[in-house]
Amino acid sequence: MDVRQKEQVADLLKMSSEQAAEWLISTYPISEQGYGEGMVLIPHRSWKRSDQLKLARHYMQKIPFASERGYKVFSSFMSVSSFLGCIREQLPLAQQKQELLLYHLVPVLVAMAKNDKDVDMIKAFLAGLNVVHV
Template sequence: MESIELIQKMSSADAADWILEKYGLNNQNYYEAFEFIKKKSWKRVDQIKLARFYLAKMPFASALPYEVFASFMALQPFLMVIRECKPLRLEDINLMLYHLIPVLRKMVKTQKDSEMVTKFLADISQGRSLS
């Protein structure tokens, strides 16, 4: 795929901008962005920029978007973006959690990670503000 080679040659910031421009959320094939996103090493600022943009469309019909971002983001910024972008409707939160919980379980590597995920899930289940 030519475009993957193209973004691999770009800086992290330029590649993020290119993906956001080419695969906007209103684009019918925006889902293709996840293929590009997982093929590059991203600076933290660009990780967060991409995650905020695409995770704003939560919930998803599969775990793929969560898995893509979880594959290169640290747990704390990943949870921060999920908190910012979480859906408002209970049905949407339930769908988000259905796909997100297994991803979060795989991300847990330490006791601190486990505590962060437990707190995150408790906050959601109690309906508290997640900010």
């Protein structure tokens, strides 16, 4: 993390969760090349559930991500149910894009599963895509 990003994190910590989410979305919109920088900042503060969903819905419009980083960001603080719900909102994807999504998403989902309920939700999600990985 560079000096500018550290300063931005310090600024985010001074804001309410809602203000910080709005700032991230307006400063790093998905329509801009550098939107990924916003996702670098997200894990450095806690978020109200409504703001978690707001951020995930905004940034997950870009799925499939080219790496697992974007999925890891949101899986680090969201419940399995909320996380899968935000991904589900972006489906269906073309088959080729779905393959890229699953390539990076499945390992993140496996790591997220903390109990049988999580495993069952993940299996149901993957079954809906006609995929079995867990």
